[in-house]
Amino acid sequence: MSKIKKDPKRGTYFFVLDGGRDPITKKRTQYKRTGFKSKNEAEVALAKIRLELSQNKAIKNVKMTFGDFLKDWMEAKSIKLKPSTKKNYEEQVFYNILPVLGDKTIAEIDDKILQNFIFTLHNKRELAPSTIRTTYGIVSEVLGSASRKGLFDQMLLSDISLPREVKKLRVWDEDQINTFLNAPNTILNLSRHFIGFVISILTGMRMGEVLGLRWKDIDFDKQIIYIRQTLSKIDEEGNYGFIDEGKTASAIRTIYIPTSLIHSLKEHRQLIEKEQKILGDSYLNYDLVLCAKNGNWVHPNNFRRAFKVTVEQLDIPMIRLHDLRHSHATFLLSKQVNPKIIQERLGHKNITVTLNTYSHALPSMQLEAVGKFDEAFSKGD
CATH class of the missing domain: 1.10.150.130 (Tyrosine recombinase, N-terminal domain)
Structure with a gap:
Protein backbone atom coordinates (compact mmCIF):
# COMPACT_ATOMS: atom_id res chain seq x y z
CA MET A 1 0.00 0.00 0.00
CA SER A 2 1.11 3.57 -0.61
CA LYS A 3 -0.33 6.98 0.19
CA ILE A 4 0.07 10.21 -1.75
CA LYS A 5 1.82 12.76 0.42
CA LYS A 6 2.67 16.43 0.00
CA ASP A 7 6.16 17.77 0.48
CA PRO A 8 5.67 20.78 2.83
CA LYS A 9 8.91 22.44 1.69
CA ARG A 10 8.49 22.12 -2.08
CA GLY A 11 4.72 22.09 -2.27
CA THR A 12 4.75 19.06 -4.60
CA TYR A 13 3.32 15.56 -4.16
CA PHE A 14 5.15 12.26 -3.86
CA PHE A 15 4.65 8.58 -3.01
CA VAL A 16 6.72 5.52 -2.06
CA LEU A 17 5.32 2.19 -3.31
CA ASP A 18 6.37 -1.02 -1.59
CA GLY A 19 6.93 -3.62 -4.28
CA GLY A 20 7.18 -6.47 -1.81
CA ARG A 21 9.85 -9.14 -1.67
CA ASP A 22 11.07 -11.04 -4.66
CA PRO A 23 9.87 -14.67 -4.24
CA ILE A 24 13.33 -15.97 -5.08
CA THR A 25 15.92 -13.40 -3.98
CA LYS A 26 13.90 -12.29 -0.93
CA LYS A 27 15.01 -8.68 -1.60
CA ARG A 28 12.47 -5.94 -0.89
CA THR A 29 11.94 -3.32 -3.62
CA GLN A 30 10.51 0.20 -3.32
CA TYR A 31 9.44 2.68 -5.98
CA LYS A 32 9.68 6.37 -5.05
CA ARG A 33 8.36 9.13 -7.29
CA THR A 34 8.45 12.86 -6.46
CA GLY A 35 7.76 16.28 -7.97
CA PHE A 36 4.08 15.91 -8.94
CA LYS A 37 2.32 19.28 -9.23
CA SER A 38 -1.06 17.88 -8.17
CA LYS A 39 -2.41 14.97 -6.14
CA ASN A 40 -4.34 13.72 -9.16
CA GLU A 41 -1.15 13.60 -11.24
CA ALA A 42 0.54 11.54 -8.52
CA GLU A 43 -2.42 9.12 -8.34
CA VAL A 44 -2.27 8.49 -12.09
CA ALA A 45 1.47 7.74 -11.88
CA LEU A 46 0.95 5.43 -8.91
CA ALA A 47 -1.78 3.49 -10.71
CA LYS A 48 0.44 3.13 -13.79
CA ILE A 49 3.36 1.68 -11.74
CA ARG A 50 1.03 -0.76 -9.98
CA LEU A 51 -0.27 -2.02 -13.33
CA GLU A 52 3.26 -2.46 -14.68
CA LEU A 53 4.35 -4.37 -11.58
CA SER A 54 1.32 -6.65 -11.84
CA GLN A 55 2.03 -7.38 -15.50
CA ASN A 56 5.75 -7.96 -14.88
CA LYS A 57 5.00 -10.32 -11.99
CA ALA A 58 2.59 -12.32 -14.11
CA ILE A 59 5.15 -12.60 -16.92
CA LYS A 60 7.90 -13.58 -14.50
CA ASN A 61 5.75 -16.26 -12.87
CA VAL A 62 4.75 -17.71 -16.22
CA LYS A 63 8.36 -17.91 -17.40
CA MET A 64 9.89 -19.24 -14.16
CA THR A 65 10.92 -22.85 -14.68
CA SER A 158 -3.76 -34.14 -3.57
CA ASP A 159 -4.85 -36.20 -6.60
CA ILE A 160 -1.50 -37.75 -7.55
CA SER A 161 -1.33 -41.56 -7.41
CA LEU A 162 1.92 -43.10 -6.21
CA PRO A 163 3.01 -46.74 -6.60
CA ARG A 164 2.26 -48.81 -3.54
CA GLU A 165 5.30 -49.51 -1.42
CA VAL A 166 5.16 -53.03 -0.06
CA LYS A 167 7.49 -53.11 2.88
CA LYS A 168 8.87 -56.46 3.91
CA LEU A 169 11.08 -56.29 6.92
CA ARG A 170 13.73 -58.94 7.35
CA VAL A 171 14.07 -59.51 11.06
CA TRP A 172 15.23 -62.18 13.46
CA ASP A 173 12.88 -63.78 15.93
CA GLU A 174 13.70 -64.25 19.59
CA ASP A 175 15.54 -67.56 19.09
CA GLN A 176 17.63 -66.16 16.25
CA ILE A 177 18.53 -63.06 18.27
CA ASN A 178 19.61 -65.33 21.09
CA THR A 179 21.74 -67.42 18.71
CA PHE A 180 23.47 -64.29 17.46
CA LEU A 181 24.13 -62.89 20.93
CA ASN A 182 25.63 -66.27 21.87
CA ALA A 183 28.21 -65.98 19.06
CA PRO A 184 31.16 -65.47 21.46
CA ASN A 185 30.62 -69.06 22.61
CA THR A 186 30.43 -70.52 19.10
CA ILE A 187 32.79 -68.47 16.90
CA LEU A 188 36.51 -68.80 17.50
CA ASN A 189 37.84 -65.64 15.82
CA LEU A 190 35.01 -63.27 16.56
CA SER A 191 35.18 -59.77 15.06
CA ARG A 192 36.33 -57.00 17.41
CA HIS A 193 33.31 -55.11 16.11
CA PHE A 194 30.86 -57.63 17.59
CA ILE A 195 30.14 -55.31 20.52
CA GLY A 196 28.75 -52.83 17.98
CA PHE A 197 26.30 -55.41 16.67
CA VAL A 198 25.21 -56.20 20.21
CA ILE A 199 24.65 -52.50 20.93
CA SER A 200 22.54 -52.17 17.79
CA ILE A 201 20.27 -55.12 18.46
CA LEU A 202 19.80 -54.31 22.16
CA THR A 203 19.19 -50.58 21.69
CA GLY A 204 17.89 -50.07 18.16
CA MET A 205 20.62 -47.49 17.51
CA ARG A 206 21.48 -46.57 13.93
CA MET A 207 24.85 -47.59 12.51
CA GLY A 208 26.18 -44.02 12.54
CA GLU A 209 25.12 -43.65 16.16
CA VAL A 210 26.91 -46.85 17.14
CA LEU A 211 30.08 -45.87 15.29
CA GLY A 212 30.05 -42.44 16.93
CA LEU A 213 29.37 -43.68 20.47
CA ARG A 214 31.96 -42.62 23.07
CA TRP A 215 32.61 -43.97 26.53
CA LYS A 216 31.62 -40.63 28.02
CA ASP A 217 28.19 -41.06 26.40
CA ILE A 218 27.49 -44.11 28.60
CA ASP A 219 26.27 -43.83 32.18
CA PHE A 220 27.09 -47.27 33.61
CA ASP A 221 25.39 -46.57 36.95
CA LYS A 222 22.07 -45.45 35.46
CA GLN A 223 22.41 -47.86 32.52
CA ILE A 224 21.81 -45.14 29.94
CA ILE A 225 23.34 -44.37 26.55
CA TYR A 226 23.19 -40.75 25.38
CA ILE A 227 23.16 -40.15 21.61
CA ARG A 228 25.39 -37.08 21.32
CA GLN A 229 27.33 -37.68 18.10
CA THR A 230 27.21 -39.83 14.97
CA LEU A 231 29.68 -40.89 12.32
CA SER A 232 28.34 -39.60 9.03
CA LYS A 233 29.33 -38.19 5.64
CA ILE A 234 30.50 -34.63 6.15
CA ASP A 235 31.04 -33.39 2.61
CA GLU A 236 29.96 -33.89 -0.99
CA GLU A 237 32.98 -36.10 -1.69
CA GLY A 238 31.64 -38.74 0.69
CA ASN A 239 34.25 -38.29 3.42
CA TYR A 240 33.25 -39.32 6.93
CA GLY A 241 33.51 -37.47 10.21
CA PHE A 242 31.69 -36.87 13.46
CA ILE A 243 28.51 -34.79 13.65
CA ASP A 244 27.22 -33.35 16.91
CA GLU A 245 23.66 -34.57 17.49
CA GLY A 246 22.99 -32.86 20.82
CA LYS A 247 22.76 -29.09 20.38
CA THR A 248 20.60 -28.84 23.49
CA ALA A 249 19.86 -31.09 26.47
CA SER A 250 16.36 -31.80 25.13
CA ALA A 251 17.77 -32.84 21.76
CA ILE A 252 19.92 -35.59 23.23
CA ARG A 253 18.24 -39.00 22.92
CA THR A 254 18.56 -41.31 25.91
CA ILE A 255 18.32 -45.09 25.69
CA TYR A 256 18.15 -47.38 28.70
CA ILE A 257 20.21 -50.53 28.25
CA PRO A 258 20.02 -54.00 29.84
CA THR A 259 22.46 -55.26 32.44
CA SER A 260 23.85 -57.84 30.02
CA LEU A 261 25.00 -55.02 27.73
CA ILE A 262 26.62 -53.23 30.67
CA HIS A 263 28.71 -56.34 31.35
CA SER A 264 29.67 -56.70 27.66
CA LEU A 265 30.69 -53.06 27.45
CA LYS A 266 32.89 -53.32 30.55
CA GLU A 267 34.66 -56.36 29.09
CA HIS A 268 35.17 -54.56 25.80
CA ARG A 269 36.55 -51.49 27.57
CA GLN A 270 39.30 -53.64 29.07
CA LEU A 271 40.41 -54.53 25.52
CA ILE A 272 40.43 -50.86 24.50
CA GLU A 273 42.41 -49.80 27.57
CA LYS A 274 44.97 -52.52 26.86
CA GLU A 275 45.44 -51.30 23.29
CA GLN A 276 45.82 -47.72 24.52
CA LYS A 277 48.67 -48.72 26.84
CA ILE A 278 50.45 -50.65 24.09
CA LEU A 279 50.34 -47.79 21.55
CA GLY A 280 50.81 -44.97 24.03
CA ASP A 281 51.02 -41.52 22.42
CA SER A 282 50.43 -42.92 18.92
CA TYR A 283 46.92 -44.04 19.94
CA LEU A 284 44.17 -41.91 18.37
CA ASN A 285 42.07 -41.27 21.43
CA TYR A 286 38.63 -40.30 20.17
CA ASP A 287 37.12 -42.01 23.23
CA LEU A 288 35.24 -44.34 20.88
CA VAL A 289 33.57 -47.53 22.07
CA LEU A 290 33.87 -49.05 18.62
CA CYS A 291 37.24 -48.34 17.02
CA ALA A 292 40.21 -49.77 15.15
CA LYS A 293 43.22 -51.04 17.08
CA ASN A 294 44.83 -47.60 16.85
CA GLY A 295 41.71 -45.87 18.18
CA ASN A 296 40.54 -44.50 14.84
CA TRP A 297 36.89 -44.65 13.80
CA VAL A 298 35.57 -47.64 11.85
CA HIS A 299 34.45 -47.15 8.27
CA PRO A 300 30.79 -48.19 7.75
CA ASN A 301 31.77 -50.53 4.91
CA ASN A 302 34.15 -52.42 7.20
CA PHE A 303 31.49 -52.58 9.89
CA ARG A 304 28.94 -54.05 7.46
CA ARG A 305 31.50 -56.53 6.14
CA ALA A 306 32.33 -57.75 9.63
CA PHE A 307 28.63 -58.23 10.35
CA LYS A 308 28.13 -60.33 7.22
CA VAL A 309 31.11 -62.53 8.04
CA THR A 310 29.76 -63.08 11.56
CA VAL A 311 26.26 -64.06 10.42
CA GLU A 312 27.66 -66.45 7.81
CA GLN A 313 29.18 -68.49 10.63
CA LEU A 314 25.85 -68.93 12.40
CA ASP A 315 22.79 -70.98 11.54
CA ILE A 316 20.47 -67.97 11.17
CA PRO A 317 19.10 -66.05 8.14
CA MET A 318 21.27 -63.37 6.57
CA ILE A 319 19.86 -59.90 7.15
CA ARG A 320 21.23 -56.39 6.64
CA LEU A 321 23.05 -54.63 9.44
CA HIS A 322 20.21 -52.07 9.56
CA ASP A 323 17.77 -54.93 10.15
CA LEU A 324 19.21 -55.33 13.65
CA ARG A 325 17.37 -52.08 14.40
CA HIS A 326 14.17 -53.55 12.94
CA SER A 327 14.68 -56.76 14.91
CA HIS A 328 15.00 -54.71 18.10
CA ALA A 329 11.70 -52.95 17.44
CA THR A 330 9.72 -56.02 16.41
CA PHE A 331 10.99 -57.97 19.42
CA LEU A 332 9.73 -55.22 21.75
CA LEU A 333 6.39 -55.12 19.94
CA SER A 334 6.06 -58.87 20.37
CA LYS A 335 6.48 -58.31 24.11
CA GLN A 336 3.66 -55.75 24.12
CA VAL A 337 5.96 -52.81 24.84
CA ASN A 338 4.19 -49.48 24.31
CA PRO A 339 4.92 -48.18 20.77
CA LYS A 340 5.60 -44.75 22.26
CA ILE A 341 8.55 -46.21 24.16
CA ILE A 342 9.81 -47.89 20.99
CA GLN A 343 9.52 -44.58 19.14
CA GLU A 344 11.66 -42.86 21.76
CA ARG A 345 14.30 -45.60 21.69
CA LEU A 346 14.54 -45.56 17.89
CA GLY A 347 14.57 -41.77 17.69
CA HIS A 348 11.66 -41.52 15.26
CA LYS A 349 10.34 -38.00 14.75
CA ASN A 350 6.80 -39.06 15.65
CA ILE A 351 4.95 -42.21 16.56
CA THR A 352 3.28 -42.38 13.14
CA VAL A 353 6.62 -43.35 11.60
CA THR A 354 6.98 -46.16 14.14
CA LEU A 355 3.48 -47.49 13.61
CA ASN A 356 3.68 -47.31 9.80
CA THR A 357 7.03 -49.10 9.79
CA TYR A 358 6.19 -51.98 12.11
CA SER A 359 2.41 -52.39 12.11
CA HIS A 360 2.68 -55.10 9.45
CA ALA A 361 5.78 -56.79 10.86
CA LEU A 362 3.88 -58.95 13.32
CA PRO A 363 0.50 -59.97 11.84
CA SER A 364 -0.10 -62.24 14.80
CA MET A 365 -0.55 -59.19 17.01
CA GLN A 366 -3.87 -58.46 15.28
CA LEU A 367 -5.06 -61.98 16.11
CA GLU A 368 -3.98 -61.44 19.70
CA ALA A 369 -5.89 -58.15 19.77
CA VAL A 370 -9.06 -59.80 18.49
CA GLY A 371 -8.59 -62.56 21.04
CA LYS A 372 -8.85 -59.97 23.81
CA PHE A 373 -12.49 -59.41 22.85
CA ASP A 374 -13.22 -63.14 23.02
CA GLU A 375 -11.64 -63.30 26.45
CA ALA A 376 -13.62 -60.35 27.74
CA PHE A 377 -17.02 -60.68 26.08
CA SER A 378 -17.54 -64.27 24.87
CA LYS A 379 -20.55 -66.00 26.39
CA GLY A 380 -20.27 -69.45 27.86
CA ASP A 381 -21.92 -72.39 26.07
Missing part, protein backbone atom coordinates in the same frame (compact mmCIF):
# COMPACT_ATOMS: atom_id res chain seq x y z
CA PHE A 66 10.67 -25.55 -12.06
CA GLY A 67 14.42 -26.09 -12.41
CA ASP A 68 15.20 -22.45 -11.58
CA PHE A 69 12.92 -22.47 -8.56
CA LEU A 70 14.30 -25.84 -7.43
CA LYS A 71 17.86 -24.52 -7.59
CA ASP A 72 17.08 -21.62 -5.25
CA TRP A 73 15.03 -23.88 -3.00
CA MET A 74 17.95 -26.32 -2.69
CA GLU A 75 20.37 -23.53 -1.74
CA ALA A 76 18.09 -22.50 1.12
CA LYS A 77 17.26 -26.08 2.12
CA SER A 78 20.88 -27.26 2.20
CA ILE A 79 21.66 -24.98 5.14
CA LYS A 80 19.86 -27.32 7.54
CA LEU A 81 20.71 -30.65 5.88
CA LYS A 82 23.40 -33.06 6.95
CA PRO A 83 26.06 -33.58 4.25
CA SER A 84 24.89 -37.15 3.67
CA THR A 85 21.25 -36.04 3.34
CA LYS A 86 22.25 -33.16 1.07
CA LYS A 87 24.10 -35.62 -1.16
CA ASN A 88 20.98 -37.82 -1.41
CA TYR A 89 18.83 -34.80 -2.29
CA GLU A 90 21.25 -33.71 -5.01
CA GLU A 91 21.29 -37.17 -6.56
CA GLN A 92 17.49 -37.28 -6.64
CA VAL A 93 17.36 -33.80 -8.19
CA PHE A 94 20.04 -34.44 -10.81
CA TYR A 95 19.03 -37.95 -11.93
CA ASN A 96 15.28 -38.15 -11.33
CA ILE A 97 13.73 -34.68 -11.22
CA LEU A 98 15.49 -32.20 -13.50
CA PRO A 99 15.54 -34.48 -16.60
CA VAL A 100 11.73 -34.69 -16.48
CA LEU A 101 10.48 -31.48 -14.85
CA GLY A 102 13.45 -29.10 -15.05
CA ASP A 103 12.35 -27.25 -18.21
CA LYS A 104 8.68 -27.07 -17.26
CA THR A 105 7.47 -23.69 -16.04
CA ILE A 106 5.77 -23.69 -12.67
CA ALA A 107 2.74 -22.09 -14.31
CA GLU A 108 2.25 -25.02 -16.68
CA ILE A 109 2.74 -27.81 -14.12
CA ASP A 110 -0.58 -29.47 -13.35
CA ASP A 111 -1.80 -32.80 -12.02
CA LYS A 112 -1.47 -34.42 -15.47
CA ILE A 113 2.20 -33.44 -15.77
CA LEU A 114 2.91 -34.62 -12.23
CA GLN A 115 1.17 -37.94 -12.82
CA ASN A 116 3.15 -38.44 -16.04
CA PHE A 117 6.27 -37.69 -14.02
CA ILE A 118 5.38 -40.57 -11.67
CA PHE A 119 4.65 -42.87 -14.64
CA THR A 120 8.04 -42.02 -16.15
CA LEU A 121 9.87 -42.92 -12.97
CA HIS A 122 7.86 -46.11 -12.52
CA ASN A 123 7.50 -47.47 -16.07
CA LYS A 124 10.47 -46.06 -18.00
CA ARG A 125 13.06 -45.61 -15.29
CA GLU A 126 11.76 -48.67 -13.37
CA LEU A 127 12.61 -47.12 -10.01
CA ALA A 128 11.57 -48.78 -6.77
CA PRO A 129 8.34 -47.48 -5.20
CA SER A 130 10.27 -46.23 -2.18
CA THR A 131 12.62 -44.21 -4.43
CA ILE A 132 9.69 -42.75 -6.36
CA ARG A 133 8.02 -41.69 -3.13
CA THR A 134 11.23 -40.07 -1.91
CA THR A 135 11.66 -38.24 -5.23
CA TYR A 136 8.06 -37.06 -5.32
CA GLY A 137 8.40 -35.92 -1.71
CA ILE A 138 11.06 -33.44 -2.83
CA VAL A 139 8.94 -32.25 -5.76
CA SER A 140 5.87 -31.75 -3.59
CA GLU A 141 7.91 -29.86 -0.99
CA VAL A 142 9.27 -27.53 -3.68
CA LEU A 143 5.81 -26.95 -5.15
CA GLY A 144 4.47 -26.37 -1.65
CA SER A 145 7.01 -23.60 -1.27
CA ALA A 146 5.95 -22.18 -4.65
CA SER A 147 2.34 -22.34 -3.48
CA ARG A 148 3.07 -20.23 -0.42
CA LYS A 149 4.51 -17.60 -2.77
CA GLY A 150 1.37 -17.65 -4.87
CA LEU A 151 3.01 -19.38 -7.83
CA PHE A 152 1.28 -22.77 -7.68
CA ASP A 153 -2.03 -24.32 -6.63
CA GLN A 154 -1.13 -26.84 -3.93
CA MET A 155 -4.49 -28.59 -4.29
CA LEU A 156 -3.14 -30.21 -7.46
CA LEU A 157 -0.87 -32.37 -5.30
